[in-house]
Amino acid sequence: MSERAISREGERWVGAFDATTDPALRSWVDVDPGSDFPIQNLPLGVIETDRSTARCGLAIGAQVVDLARLAEAGAFDGIVPHARVVFSAPALNAFLALGRHVWRAFRERMSALLSVHASAEARTIVAPCLLPMRDVAMRMPCTIGDYIDFYASLEHATNLGRILRPSGDALLPNYRHIPVGYHGRAGTVVPSGTAIVRPSGQVVQAGGSAPAYVPTQMLDIETEMGLVTGAGPPMGTAVRIDDARDLAYGYVLLNDWSARDIQAWEYQPLGPFLSKSFATSISPWVVSLDALEPFRVAGPSQEPAPLPYLRASQSWAYDIAITARLATPRMRTRNQPSQTIVETNLRGMYWHFAQQLAHATANGASVRAGDLFGTGTISGSEPRAYGSLIELTWRGRDPLAIGDETRTFLEDGDTVDMRAVCLRDGVRIGFGELVGTISPAR
Amino acid sequence: MSERAISREGERWVGAFDATTDPALRSWVDVDPGSDFPIQNLPLGVIETDRSTARCGLAIGAQVVDLARLAEAGAFDGIVPHARVVFSAPALNAFLALGRHVWRAFRERMSALLSVHASAEARTIVAPCLLPMRDVAMRMPCTIGDYIDFYASLEHATNLGRILRPSGDALLPNYRHIPVGYHGRAGTVVPSGTAIVRPSGQVVQAGGSAPAYVPTQMLDIETEMGLVTGAGPPMGTAVRIDDARDLAYGYVLLNDWSARDIQAWEYQPLGPFLSKSFATSISPWVVSLDALEPFRVAGPSQEPAPLPYLRASQSWAYDIAITARLATPRMRTRNQPSQTIVETNLRGMYWHFAQQLAHATANGASVRAGDLFGTGTISGSEPRAYGSLIELTWRGRDPLAIGDETRTFLEDGDTVDMRAVCLRDGVRIGFGELVGTISPAR
Numbered sequence: 001m002s003e004r005a006i007s008r009e010g011e012r013w014v015g016a017f018d019a020t021t022d023p024a025l026r027s028w029v030d031v032d033p034g035s036d037f038p039i040q041n042l043p044l045g046v047i048e049t050d051r052s053t054a055r056c057g058l059a060i061g062a063q064v065v066d067l068a069r070l071a072e073a074g075a076f077d078g079i080v081p082h083a084r085v086v087f088s089a090p091a092l093n094a095f096l097a098l099g100r101h102v103w104r105a106f107r108e109r110m111s112a113l114l115s116v117h118a119s120a121e122a123r124t125i126v127a128p129c130l131l132p133m134r135d136v137a138m139r140m141p142c143t144i145g146d147y148i149d150f151y152a153s154l155e156h157a158t159n160l161g162r163i164l165r166p167s168g169d170a171l172l173p174n175y176r177h178i179p180v181g182y183h184g185r186a187g188t189v190v191p192s193g194t195a196i197v198r199p200s201g202q203v204v205q206a207g208g209s210a211p212a213y214v215p216t217q218m219l220d221i222e223t224e225m226g227l228v229t230g231a232g233p234p235m236g237t238a239v240r241i242d243d244a245r246d247l248a249y250g251y252v253l254l255n256d257w258s259a260r261d262i263q264a265w266e267y268q269p270l271g272p273f274l275s276k277s278f279a280t281s282i283s284p285w286v287v288s289l290d291a292l293e294p295f296r297v298a299g300p301s302q303e304p305a306p307l308p309y310l311r312a313s314q315s316w317a318y319d320i321a322i323t324a325r326l327a328t329p330r331m332r333t334r335n336q337p338s339q340t341i342v343e344t345n346l347r348g349m350y351w352h353f354a355q356q357l358a359h360a361t362a363n364g365a366s367v368r369a370g371d372l373f374g375t376g377t378i379s380g381s382e383p384r385a386y387g388s389l390i391e392l393t394w395r396g397r398d399p400l401a402i403g404d405e406t407r408t409f410l411e412d413g414d415t416v417d418m419r420a421v422c423l424r425d426g427v428r429i430g431f432g433e434l435v436g437t438i439s440p441a442r
Numbered sequence: 443m444s445e446r447a448i449s450r451e452g453e454r455w456v457g458a459f460d461a462t463t464d465p466a467l468r469s470w471v472d473v474d475p476g477s478d479f480p481i482q483n484l485p486l487g488v489i490e491t492d493r494s495t496a497r498c499g500l501a502i503g504a505q506v507v508d509l510a511r512l513a514e515a516g517a518f519d520g521i522v523p524h525a526r527v528v529f530s531a532p533a534l535n536a537f538l539a540l541g542r543h544v545w546r547a548f549r550e551r552m553s554a555l556l557s558v559h560a561s562a563e564a565r566t567i568v569a570p571c572l573l574p575m576r577d578v579a580m581r582m583p584c585t586i587g588d589y590i591d592f593y594a595s596l597e598h599a600t601n602l603g604r605i606l607r608p609s610g611d612a613l614l615p616n617y618r619h620i621p622v623g624y625h626g627r628a629g630t631v632v633p634s635g636t637a638i639v640r641p642s643g644q645v646v647q648a649g650g651s652a653p654a655y656v657p658t659q660m661l662d663i664e665t666e667m668g669l670v671t672g673a674g675p676p677m678g679t680a681v682r683i684d685d686a687r688d689l690a691y692g693y694v695l696l697n698d699w700s701a702r703d704i705q706a707w708e709y710q711p712l713g714p715f716l717s718k719s720f721a722t723s724i725s726p727w728v729v730s731l732d733a734l735e736p737f738r739v740a741g742p743s744q745e746p747a748p749l750p751y752l753r754a755s756q757s758w759a760y761d762i763a764i765t766a767r768l769a770t771p772r773m774r775t776r777n778q779p780s781q782t783i784v785e786t787n788l789r790g791m792y793w794h795f796a797q798q799l800a801h802a803t804a805n806g807a808s809v810r811a812g813d814l815f816g817t818g819t820i821s822g823s824e825p826r827a828y829g830s831l832i833e834l835t836w837r838g839r840d841p842l843a844i845g846d847e848t849r850t851f852l853e854d855g856d857t858v859d860m861r862a863v864c865l866r867d868g869v870r871i872g873f874g875e876l877v878g879t880i881s882p883a884r
Contacts, residue, residue, distance in 0.1 A: 146629045151712060172710050177653050178644055182712040183625035183719070187588045187810050188677055197678035199805035202620055202749065211619050213749045213804065235630055235721065236639035236884060262805070268614050270593060270624035271713020277625070278805040279677065307644065307655045362655065363641035363704070363720040364884070368629050442678060442806070 013424070014315050015296030020111040023425045027114045028123060029130065031061035036285075036421065036430020042110050043250070043285035043432075044092055046139040049131060054090035054139050059285055059432070060114055063130045070129045075113065079105045092142040092286065097231045097369035100246045107290055138284035141252065142228060144189045145368035147280065148360060149224075149256055149376060150181035152351040154300075156379035159391045164264070176304060179351035179359045181376070184256070185277035189372060191284050192434045198412060198441040199278040201262035215441035216259035218396070219410040222377040223324045223342050223387035223418060226254035227353045228286050232367030239361040241312045244354035247367060251292065253283035253322070253418050253434040254374050260390050260409070282372070283418075283434040291429055295319045295422040297347050309358055316352035321345050322378060322420040324387070329413035331403050338417055339402050341392060344378045344385040346420075412440045455866070456757050457738030462553040465867045469556045470565060471572065473503035478727075478863065478872020484552050485692070485727035485874075486534055488581040491573060496532035496581050501727055501874070502556055505572045512571045517555065521547045534584040534728065539673045539811035542688045549732055580726035583694065584670060586631045587810035589722065590802060591666075591698055591818060592623035594793040596742075598821035601833045606706070618746060621793040621801045623818070626698070627719035631814060633726050634876045640854060640883040641720040643704035657883035658701035660838070661852040664819040665766045665784050665829035665860060668696035669795045670728050674809030681803040683754045686796035689809060693734065695725035695764070695860050695876040696816050702832050702851070724814070725860075725876040733871055737761045737864040739789050751800055758794035763787050764820060764862040766829070771855035773845050780859055781844050783834060786820045786827040788862075854882045 017023065020040065027039040037043060037059040047057035047064055055068035067087035070076070076083035080102055086094040095106075113122050151157055154175070161170035174180065198219055202211040228249050232239055239247060256276060263275030299317030322345065327338035356373055377387040386392045389409050393399055396408035410416070415438075420431040459465065462482065469481040479485065479501040489499035489506055497510035509529035512518070518525035522544055528536040537548075555564050593599055596617070603612035616622065640661055644653040670691050674681055681689060698718060705717030741759030764787065769780035798815055819829040828834045831851050835841055838850035852858070860876040 146627050173651070174644075174653075174707055174710065178708055180708070180712055180715075182715055183627055185588050185625055185807055186628065187813070188807050190677070195678075197806050200680070201805050202616075209615070210746075211616075211749065213751050235632070236637075236881075238642070238884075259805070265616055266620055266622070267711070267713075268616065269709070269713070270622055271709075271711070273622075273624055274801070274805040274807070277802075277807040304652075307653065309655050359716070360719075363643050363701070363716040364639050365627055365630050365716070365719040371629070439678075442680075 012297055013294065014298055015293040017294045020107055021291065021294050021427065023427045026116045027060060028116050028118060029060045029063055029114055035061050036428070036432050037061055038428065039111060039114050040427050041287060041291050041429045042107060043287045043291070045141050045284045045286065046090055046092065047136045048139055049136055056087040056089065056092060056095065057136065058110060059133065062133050064133050064136050065126065066129045066131060070126065073125050075125055076106065076109060079109050090139065093370040096142060096228065096249050099230055103249060103288065104290065107288065138191055140189070140191050141284055141286050142370040144186040145371045147184040147186040147189055147372045147374065148181045149184045149374035150179055150351065150356055151376040152179060152349045152356070153376055153379045154350040155381050156377040156387060156391065159379060159386065163390060163395050176302070177306065179356045181356065181360070182271045184280060184374070188277055189280045189282060192281060192436070194279070194281060194436065195439045196257055196279050196281070196436045197439045199259050199262070199274070200441050201259060201274050202265055203261040204265050211265055216261055217409065218260035219438065220258040220260050220389045221324060221416050222256035222258055223322060223344060224254040224256055224375045224378055225320065225346055225420065226252045226282055226375070227373040228252060229367050229369065229371040229373065231369040232361060235366040236364040238364060239357055241310060241354050241358035244357040245289065247357055248289055248353055250286045250288040252286055253420050253431050255281045255416065255418055255434055255436060256374060257281065281434055281436045283431050285432045287429060287431055292318050292422060294424055294427065295429065299352055300348060300350060302350065306355070309362055310355045312354045316354045317347045317349065319345065319347045320420050320422050322418065325417045326402055326407065327415045327417070328402060328405055328411070330405060336403060338415065341400060342385070342387055344380050344387050346375065346378055348380050349375060349378065410438050412438050414438050454739055455736065456740055457735040459736045462549055463733065463736050463869065465869045468558045469502060470558050470560060471502045471505055471556060477503050478870070478874050479503055480870065481553065481556050482869050483729060483733050483871045484549060485729045485733070487583050487726045487728065488532055488534065489578045490581055491578055498529040498531065498534060498537065499578065500552060501575065504575050506575050506578050507568065508571045508573055512568065515567050517567055518548065518551060521551050532581065535812040538584060538670065538691050541672055545691060545730065546732065549730065580633055582631070582633050583726055583728050584812040586628040587813045589626040589628040589631055589814040589816065590623045591626045591816035592621055592793065592798055593818040594621060594791040594798070595818055595821045596792040597823055598819040598829060598833065601821060601828065605832060605837050618744070619748065621798045623798065623802070624713045626722060626816070630719055631722045631724060634723060636723060636878065637881045638699055638721050638723070638878045639881045641701050641704070641716070642883050643701060643716050644707055645703040646707050653707055658703055659851065660702035661880065662700040662702050662831045663766060663852070663858050664698035664700055665764060665786060666696040666698055666817045666820055667762065667788055667862065668694045668724055668817070669815040670694060671809050671811065671813040671815065673811040674803060677808040678806040680806060681799055683752060683796050683800035686799040687731065689799055690731055690795055692728045692730040694728055695862050695873050697723045697858065697860055697876055697878060698816060699723065700830070723876055723878045725873050727874045729871060729873055734760050734864060736866055736869065737871065741794055742790060742792060744792065748797070751804055752797045754796045758796045759789045759791065761787065761789045762862050762864050764860065767859045768844055768849065769857045769859070770844060770847055770853070772847060778845060780857065783842060784827070784829055786822050786829050788817065788820055790822050791817060791820065852880050854880050856880050
């Protein structure tokens with residue numbers, strides 16, 4: 001495997017391929033070369049069909065493995081404790097709580113069962129558990145315990161500082177010391193496809209001083225990823241940064257819908273609240289860090305060096321290319337394709353998940369299986385890599401051309417579609433789609 | 443009942459007694475006159491004994507009713523759907539999800555079963571379900587979905603503004619328009635008695651500019667109450683303020699432990715995070731709004747009038763007297779009683795729960811059964827009514843005399859004990875005790 005650890009980009013990669021991510025690995029299940037879900041991926045989600053209640057599933061190509069049924073057939077005996085109960089649950093939480101050793105053993109078992117080297121007997125067990133993905137509805141992958149949203153892109157924080165505090169320093173003094181974050185609303189994290197109703201709230205119109213309760217006129221996206229966690233140590237114990245990996249299961253795409261006019265009026269002194277809490281969308285397939293390992297890269301340097309509890313012995317940045325596309329109702333009527341408005345990458349984030357996990361538990365706060373750590377808006381230094389409309393349009397000053405229309409913020413009927421993909425040596429690990437369409441205010 | 447609605451304080455009361463809160467009502471279970479839990483109260487919690495797993499319970503005097511066992515005996519047939527399942531759960535969430543009509547019917551049934559007018563047969567059913575409270579361990583009353591902490595005391599917000607922004611306006615411009623709040627960490631809400639480990643975090647020492655990771659030296663209390671909710675409408679639908687009562691089950695005492703030095707460095711621009719997330723303690727018995735109804739009073743007037751969606755057709759203030767007491771290790775060694783440091787009352791809060799529920803859902807955010815709405819620190823206008831040490835000692839400038847010691851903030855081994863009680867016409871509705879002791883930093 002060692003020769004594959006050296007990619008054509010030379011020193012770009014920190015992570016290496018292993019037996020489950022080997023580019024040469026193929027599945028006996030037919031997988032299109034452009035699929036997000038080759039055998040190297042094996043993402044988990046919660047599936048529901050006309051014939052069955054919600055249970056855990058795994059994506060392979062254009063098919064889904066019904067893990068409840070596969071567990072029933074004994075495929076995880078001796079590997080996943082109580083596998084029948086764990087995988088017949090309508091959420092991944094029980095699996096996430098089992099910890100990294102079980103996650104790894106499960107991955108290796110699934111890789112073996114789906115590989116072209118699988119025995120005829122293994123194929124006979126798996127084949128009846130395969131469902132066409134088009135027949136399956138995706139639910140929330142887990143019950144979210146606590147949802148933290150971070151602010152890990154220095155470029156995003158700088159842009160927001162310039163826009164919101166034009167007369168002050170763009171970056172606040174704590175930014176390079178603290179992985180700044182806050183708690184969002186776990187109960188309104190929803191899966192891809194959920195309609196997003198335009199929120200109403202208190203807004204102070206330009207030039208006014210008294211607020212009105214009106215539908216937001218500054219409805220925005222935030223292009224993010226979210227880390228789904230396993231269970232941490234009991235309350236009172238901080239997670240050491242070099243142990244953070246053991247708590248981190250994997251990533252989803254995340255769109256932290258935001259109402260900028262509501263935010264501007266409400267956020268002092270306790271932070272964003274209703275401007276964010278109406279909805280946060282996530283993609284339904286959770287891609288494990290094991291699948292992402294070959295795409296681990298060196299992150300940006302940090303100056304000043306963070307405090308020792310935030311210094312990791314290795315980099316936890318990932319080269320994940322992320323796009324957001326916008327389709328207006330007019331474009332859909334004309335059958336025009338959606339237009340890319342964001343092209344960014346997770347690799348440039350100032351703070352990585354291990355720092356966020358170490359920080360979030362530095363005071364002894366506990367982490368539960370199924371907690372969600374949003375990265376914060378992923379913005380790069382190029383304007384095309386800005387992850388939100390407030391940045392892309394500089395708070396509406398510079399409208400975006402979308403086909404023969406323009407946009408400052410989202411209008412009713414607009415659809416936002418996010419995608420993320422990792423590419424290396426012919427392996428393509430994707431995240432599926434994260435889509436949401438704006439419904440009119442009620 | 444009408445003559446009792448007019449209390450000796452004349453127009454003070456807005457709420458009235460009913461058949462379940464009638465001061466003349468007595469239980470066949472012996473209840474001490476000073477008990478927090480007379481038959482007019484009937485609070486719910488989650489109990490555990492040596493002989494049984496956690497399940498739902500109800501307090502009456504110095505005894506606890508095992509509701510799982512009482513349901514098994516058929517006491518709630520036709521009243522609480524799936525009562526055997528609901529009450530044998532280790533959390534009140536399923537009961538909370540059943541809604542106000544069931545809550546009311548359950549209350550009336552329990553009142554009838556425990557009343558001196560109960561039949562001999564009823565007593566025969568209930569008696570085997572009674573457990574001495576001293577033999578019962580109290581767990582979290584419910585799994586907290588989302589925890590919001592508000593900032594509803596104008597006096598507290600003004601004090602904090604004066605302390606933290608001495609050169610600016612004490613009250614920010616949005617305060618009288620918005621029931622300001624933010625999301626706290628649901629996973630670290632813990633029941634009374636849980637040890638509170640002194641948190642460490644990033645602190646910038648006075649005169650310094652770079653942070654150090656050290657144990658907090660400004661560990662504080664926040665004297666609060668918390669509203670435990672039922673389930674609201676689906677996402678996308680705001681709760682009308684005059685419907686908010688239907689979503690509100692009842693109150694617990696709440697201590698939002700806070701590390702003021704960590705808070706000062708971290709809270710810009712996204713609000714408090716690690717300064718709060720290490721622990722929030724609540725009392726284990728949830729007192730229903732039905733039990734509190736006779737103690738409803740007119741709240742403070744609001745100027746300017748809030749926006750229409752925040753205007754309730756009646757007052758939702760409650761006259762609940764709250765105290766916090768402090769005992770130092772030295773006092774405990776000498777068998778000295780704890781000393782009262784806070785004497786405050788919920789009635790003076792600028793924003794009430796119906797406004798908070800209407801506001802928190804004004805953007806379409808949903809509410810789940812078991813969400814927790816903290817009031818924010820309950821401070822009155824008199825210094826003795828300040829609900830936190832940062833106010834009581836004016837951020838350490840004016841130490842408190844505690845016995846022959848002094849305190850600015852909490853020291854290791856200090857125990858804080860909060861109590862709350864409602865009194866009217868001889869009826870005493872109490873909340874039990876909320877206690878926490880500080881353990882040294884790890």
